[in-house]
Amino acid sequence: MATTDTPEGDPQTRLDAAILGRVPELTAEQVARGADVSVEDARRLWRALGFPEVGDEAAFTLDDVGALVRLREAVQAG
Secondary structure, three states: OOOOOOHHHOHHHHHHHHHHOOOOOEOHHHHHHHHOOOHHHHHHHHHHOOOOOOOOOOOEOHHHHHHHHHHHHHHHHO
8 A cells, every 4th residue: 555655645646546547757857849840839828728737747648738739739720
């Protein structure tokens, strides 16, 4: 059983994993790079969708890369 001082035991990490289906492991910079956009453009798009700023911590998953790619493509298509 995990203890509260391990990442698995951290309440926020467990909540993130329960909601997202996995533990966030990517930073905004990594997600932006994976989606081939600048970090500034990624943050602008996230804010436009109502998502909060998350700073430099790992707060994203690979699913976020795919979502950002689709969003970038939708914006480019007009």
